[in-house]
Amino acid sequence: MPQDEVSTLTDTRKAIYAVGCDGRYEIVPSSGWEAEAEATLQAVDELARRAVEAYDRVAAGAAAPLYFHMFDRRMDIDLLSQASGIGRWRLKRHLKAEVFAKLPPKTVARYAEALGLKVDELKRLPAVRPDRA
Template sequence: MEKDQVPQDQSNLTKNNVKELLYATDENGNYTTTLSTGWEPKTIALSNSIDEINERIADAKQQVLNGEVSPIVYFMEANKMDLNILSSYVGFWKWRVKRHFKPSVFATLSDKVLQKYADTFGISIEELKNSITK
């Protein structure tokens, strides 16, 4: 793509005055870098991804409120993590983290274990235990 044809569509990037670095060809046919504010297909894909993430967060919150899962699931989704990432951050085996998803197990966790989750999510133990139900 030529430098003067790089898309400059309105996107989520423009809301924060962020531009994306792209490669394009200049008038001599040499590759060069240029900035783009967005590209409609990419904006649509990004918007769909964000909508899906927000749905997963809302579902996780509802599951916590229904007593189906522990707050760890909500904060994992809210922090855009999955089981593998969360497991590596807290330093527990995946099966152990998955076990902590059970409300009955979560209720018995020590402050030391809860602190690892709280530190990972950037919140306090109190917020981990109670912020969803408020």
């Protein structure tokens, strides 16, 4: 019965099925399992890595801020395409800074909605570069 106090769960606990001394199954709250946290952190780190990479590309002028916000919201082209209802091919074009700048407000609003951002937030890069040690 793991009680590894993993960071991914913060202060919540999850229910785990465990066999007690009497051989009976019971539900026990657990502060997490290290093996699971390792896998979760790996995935979270990978998402963070993509967001930081995207930030640098946008800062260098190689892509529209949309490119950063997509990864910052833990999405990729497939996910954002599904969430916004805008086809993958069109979306890929919209990631270019010069194409994005000319998009009609209606299209920009669809991206903002899908990403849960205000339109002006979507149009710029946050001042602080996200980083995760």
